[in-house]
Amino acid sequence: MDTVWGNTNKLFFKVNPSLKFLLVSSLFILYLFVTNLNTMIWTALLFFILYFFVSGLSGKWSFWFVLLTLIVSLFSASAMIFFGKGSSVLFQKGLILITRESLARGVLLGLRTFTFSLIGMVFATTTQPVPFFYSLMQQLKVPARYAYGFMAAFRMIPMMAEEFVKIRQAMRVRGMNRQKGVKAFCERMTRYCLSMLAQSIRRAQRTAIAMEAKRFSMTAERTYYYKISWSRKDIYFVLIVLCTVTLGFVLSNVLPITPYTNVLDH
Amino acid sequence: MAHEKSRNLKLNLTDILVTIVIALVFGLVFRLMGPVYDLVQPLGIHLDALLYGIWFIAAPFAALLIRKPGVAFLAETAAALAEMLFAGSGGIINLYYGLLQGAFSEAIFAAWRYKKFSIGVASLSAFAALIASIILDAGYAYLPLLAGWNLILYLVFRLIGSILLSGLFPYALVKGLEKTGVTQSLRPVTKEDYDVLK
Numbered sequence: 001m002d003t004v005w006g007n008t009n010k011l012f013f014k015v016n017p018s019l020k021f022l023l024v025s026s027l028f029i030l031y032l033f034v035t036n037l038n039t040m041i042w043t044a045l046l047f048f049i050l051y052f053f054v055s056g057l058s059g060k061w062s063f064w065f066v067l068l069t070l071i072v073s074l075f076s077a078s079a080m081i082f083f084g085k086g087s088s089v090l091f092q093k094g095l096i097l098i099t100r101e102s103l104a105r106g107v108l109l110g111l112r113t114f115t116f117s118l119i120g121m122v123f124a125t126t127t128q129p130v131p132f133f134y135s136l137m138q139q140l141k142v143p144a145r146y147a148y149g150f151m152a153a154f155r156m157i158p159m160m161a162e163e164f165v166k167i168r169q170a171m172r173v174r175g176m177n178r179q180k181g182v183k184a185f186c187e188r189m190t191r192y193c194l195s196m197l198a199q200s201i202r203r204a205q206r207t208a209i210a211m212e213a214k215r216f217s218m219t220a221e222r223t224y225y226y227k228i229s230w231s232r233k234d235i236y237f238v239l240i241v242l243c244t245v246t247l248g249f250v251l252s253n254v255l256p257i258t259p260y261t262n263v264l265d266h
Numbered sequence: 267m268a269h270e271k272s273r274n275l276k277l278n279l280t281d282i283l284v285t286i287v288i289a290l291v292f293g294l295v296f297r298l299m300g301p302v303y304d305l306v307q308p309l310g311i312h313l314d315a316l317l318y319g320i321w322f323i324a325a326p327f328a329a330l331l332i333r334k335p336g337v338a339f340l341a342e343t344a345a346a347l348a349e350m351l352f353a354g355s356g357g358i359i360n361l362y363y364g365l366l367q368g369a370f371s372e373a374i375f376a377a378w379r380y381k382k383f384s385i386g387v388a389s390l391s392a393f394a395a396l397i398a399s400i401i402l403d404a405g406y407a408y409l410p411l412l413a414g415w416n417l418i419l420y421l422v423f424r425l426i427g428s429i430l431l432s433g434l435f436p437y438a439l440v441k442g443l444e445k446t447g448v449t450q451s452l453r454p455v456t457k458e459d460y461d462v463l464k
Contacts, residue, residue, distance in 0.1 A: 028358050032405060072304040072355055079312065080408065083416040097413065105408060112406075113356060120350060120357010129351060145279055149286040150344070156287060157294075193439060197291070198446045201331075204287040205451065208280040216279065264408070 012054040012126040015237040016230055018139040021132070023241055024123050030245070031115065036252055037108050037260040043248035044111040044118075050244050051118045056125035065121065073114035074107075081106030104260040129154050135228040144222055152207050160200060167195055274454055275334050275380065282340070284452060285328050289341045292324040293348025300355045312420040319427030321363070322395035325371035326388045327436035331443065333453045335372075335380055338391065342368030363402055370394035389433030396428040 012020070034040055048066070055062055084106060086099025133151050136142040171177055176188060277285075299320055307314045328341030346364020354360055374391040375383075400421070403409050409417060443449055 024358055025361065028362060069355065072301070072307075075304055075307040078308045079412060079416065079420070083413045084408075085411050085413060095415075102411075105411060109407060113359070116357045116359050117355050118357075120359075121353050123357065124351055124353035127351070132351075145282050146286070146340075149279075149282045150290075150347075152283060153287045153290045157290070160291070190442065194442045194446065197288070197439065198443055198448045200287050200291060201284050201443075201448045201452070204284040205280050208278075208283040211283075212279055264411070 008056055010054060010056070010126070011233055011236060011240075012122065013056065014231065014233045015126075016139065016228060016234050017127050017132040017135040018228075019230075019234050020123060020127060020237065021136075023238065024119055027119060027241075027245070028116065031112055034112070035108070035262045035264050037104050037258050037263055038252035038256040039249055040108045040111045040115070041257055042251040042255075043245070044115045046244045046248050046251075047115050047118045050240070051122055054126065054240075055122055057121075066118070069117045069121075070114055073117060074110040076113050077106040077110035080109055101263070101265070104258065105263040108260075108263050131226065131228055134224060134226045137222075138224060138228050144217075148211070148216070152211075153204070156200065156203060156207075159203070160196065163196060163199055164192070167192060277334055277336055277340075281332050281334060281337065281452070285332060285337050285341050286344050288328055288331070289324050289344035290348045292327070292341075292345040293352060295323075296321060296345060296349040296360075297352040297354045300349075304355060312416070312423050315420050315423035316427040317431075318399070318424050319392065319396075319429070319431035322367055322371065322392050322399075322428055322432035323436050325368050325395060326391045326432055327439065329371070329375050329391065330383050330388055330436060330440040331449060331452060333380060333383055335376065338375055339368040339372040342371060342395070359406070363399060366398040366402060367395040370398040385434065385437045388437045389429050392428045392432035393425070395432065396424060400424075 031040075031043070034043075051066065052062065057065065081098060081103055082096045084099065084102025086097075086101030086103075088100045089097065090100060090103065091098040130151060133142075133147040137144055137147045168177075171188065171191070176184075176191075179187075299317065303314050303317050306317065322342075324345040325338035325342040329338040331337075343361075343364050346360045346368075349360045349364075350357060371391040371394055374387060374394045378387055400409065409420075412420065440449070
């Protein structure tokens with residue numbers, strides 16, 4: 001894992017997880033209403049720069065991740081670019097009709113998805129599940145049974161992986177992976193799904209019974225092993241994000257790169 | 267009718283834990299399906315929309331399995347949150363889609379007052395989640411601005427995909443699980459169960 005994770009001592013690792021979650025979630029609402037292509041170009045660029053400073057992934061992984069995300073985000077806009085409505089035609093062949101308007105709209109969509117993926121990646125790589133759910137309970141008052149449910153479920157993932165390997169080995173011993181054809185493939189998939197699900201359900205039931213046997217209370221006042229609180233780093237975090245967002249809007253007005261200020265006009 | 271009233275529909279810790287564990291499994295599936303979905307997109311004829319249906323599966327599956335109020339919504343939301351924590355493509359977008367799809371799926375099971383869990387209701391709940399995704403896509407991906415034929419292709423593919431992958435498929439999975447016997451201890455006790463004891 002040393003190669004996957006870079007420096008985990010950065011500022012974003014120490015920010016209150018609930019605050020990080022809420023701020024990141026509200027960015028979705030904000031950028032949903034942005035129809036100015038310039039704003040989106042600058043925003044994507046700024047979050048791209050921010051990503052490299054704050055992300056928890058090491059350089060090599062970051063590079064491939066960002067490259068793949070960019071390609072995939074532009075893929076996701078391909079339908080809009082090739083088949084969108086518009087009047088000034090750039091290219092036409094068969095059903096493909098690229099217009100200036102649809103191109104601008106497609107690029108905006110692609111960059112927006114790219115920005116959200118970057119933000120999501122920053123959140124996912126700098127937030128550990130256990131402090132995150134503790135913080136949800138303490139700051140956002142999420143009921144303990146849901147938060148602990150999540151934490152218990154996360155602990156089961158390695159067990160599921162182990163089980164998956166076992167089932168595969170068992171199938172190999174019985175010669176199931178040598179059977180060819182669609183029917184054999186479906187049979188194999190059903191067996192994987194059913195045995196994994198049945199085992200997971202049984203394990204979850206056992207865990208729940210064990211928790212209740214140890215007096216896991218669903219209602220009473222709780223104390224917490226980890227205390228998640230606020231610090232000055234939260235203010236820095238909010239300032240950094242707000243600066244990035246504001247700078248995106250300011251730069252799009254000061255230094256507009258394209259003439260498309262509203263991609264919904266056509 | 268006395269038995270009907272005693273039907274305990276409140277979620278207990280077992281229900282919550284089972285739902286979240288299932289949601290996490292589907293969250294992993296979503297995370298792994300993400301790149302596949304992204305790679306078929308540039309073909310432009312919306313083959314990706316056929317796969318889209320798999321993202322609605324958590325809600326009907328959990329509801330068919332546990333048969334209690336709130337399970338569908340919890341499962342879909344938890345699966346979306348898990349996908350986000352696993353750093354799925356799209357990041358925070360997933361959570362909003364999950365919330366709305368879960369709420370729409372839940373509404374279908376609620377409309378039958380959590381008494382009917384047939385293949386038809388499961389398909390309807392997949393259809394409701396589809397409507398939720400289209401509402402969000404109309405705002406997010408500017409659907410109305412696609413060329414007419416392309417939009418229709420997109421809607422038809424997504425409809426087929428959602429009914430197959432999130433209506434029929436989870437129903438078949440739950441039927442298979444019933445044979446293993448794990449479902450018996452999960453579901454609320456029904457009148458038939460009491461009748462057996464007579």
